[in-house]
Amino acid sequence: MIKATALSKSFRRQGSRKDRVQAVSDVSFEAGNGQITGLLGPNGAGKSTTLRILATLIQPDNGSAEIDGFDVTEAPQAVRRQIGFLPHNSGLYPRLTARENIAYYAELCGLDARQSRMKTGELIERLSMRGFADRRAEGFSQGQRTKVALGRALIHEPSTLILDEPTNGLDVMATRQLRSILRQLRDEGHCILLSSHIMQEVSMLCDHVAIISDGRVALADSIDGIRERTGQADLEDAFVVAIGGRLEATE
Numbered sequence: 001m002i003k004a005t006a007l008s009k010s011f012r013r014q015g016s017r018k019d020r021v022q023a024v025s026d027v028s029f030e031a032g033n034g035q036i037t038g039l040l041g042p043n044g045a046g047k048s049t050t051l052r053i054l055a056t057l058i059q060p061d062n063g064s065a066e067i068d069g070f071d072v073t074e075a076p077q078a079v080r081r082q083i084g085f086l087p088h089n090s091g092l093y094p095r096l097t098a099r100e101n102i103a104y105y106a107e108l109c110g111l112d113a114r115q116s117r118m119k120t121g122e123l124i125e126r127l128s129m130r131g132f133a134d135r136r137a138e139g140f141s142q143g144q145r146t147k148v149a150l151g152r153a154l155i156h157e158p159s160t161l162i163l164d165e166p167t168n169g170l171d172v173m174a175t176r177q178l179r180s181i182l183r184q185l186r187d188e189g190h191c192i193l194l195s196s197h198i199m200q201e202v203s204m205l206c207d208h209v210a211i212i213s214d215g216r217v218a219l220a221d222s223i224d225g226i227r228e229r230t231g232q233a234d235l236e237d238a239f240v241v242a243i244g245g246r247l248e249a250t251e
């Protein structure tokens with residue numbers, strides 16, 4: 001369970017000592033267990049910044065966030081045990097194989113050699129990685145990289161998964177396979193939070209959506225609730241209305 005309350009974060013503008021970019025402003029939302037929640041917003045809306053705060057990689061300037069009751073600022077170690085994080089860039093070690101990349105992370109998480117071997121083997125099967133498990137990550141396709149990064153995120157059996165644009169760059173088949181894996185994880189009771197800028201993508205997968213625009217939550221509801229509240233049957237139109245754009249701008 002994720003609870004974000006009035007999160008704010010600004011960064012110093014490149015090349016300026018005084019000017020700051022307000023990346024996230026007063027962002028509040030909840031993501032429940034056994035649900036897939038989408039953080040949906042256009043480029044630069046503040047999605048990655050929000051996810052990085054939740055993953056304890058950066059600290060908020062104001063506000064707070066809890067994962068399973070652990071505060072991201074006060075108890076970052078406990079939060080890290082609860083979460084698996086898939087960053088924007090998978091960040092694999094190119095000289096290690098897929099299996100070694102996952103096993104290395106298992107060791108960092110404190111699994112002993114036997115547990116690490118067993119869990120890594122299970123994830124290789126579950127994520128259909130057998131065909132490339134023992135190849136070096138250097139030269140992997142985007143889909144292969146995403147699978148390895150997801151395996152790494154799942155190795156310590158976290159309750160919560162935080163995924164930054166997980167389907168980015170995946171082809172239709174890889175996207176479908178990833179969706180099916182995420183639905184299985186949801187059905188097992190995991191709390192899944194993912195970011196996307198594509199309404200259709202989010203509507204295929206998510207039970208609940210927080211639409212974020214210019215660093216603020218513009219609307220948070222179920223897919224049907226978003227249709228109803230924006231008065232738009234078409235989801236893309238609903239997204240445009242929610243972020244305050246005019247529908248004609250898309251035509």
Ligand SMILES: Nc1ncnc2c1ncn2[C@@H]1O[C@H](COP(=O)(O)OP(=O)(O)OP(=O)(O)O)[C@@H](O)[C@H]1O
Nearest residue numbers: 011012021023042043044045046047048049050197
């Ligand atoms: N380290 C940083 N230094 C300066 N500005 C930053 C930094 N990180 C993010 N920003 C700025 O904060 C704003 C929000 O960025 P963020 O990456 O959170 O958006 P996003 O919704 O994930 O976008 P995208 O869909 O393009 O990945 C942008 O204006 C971005 O340029």
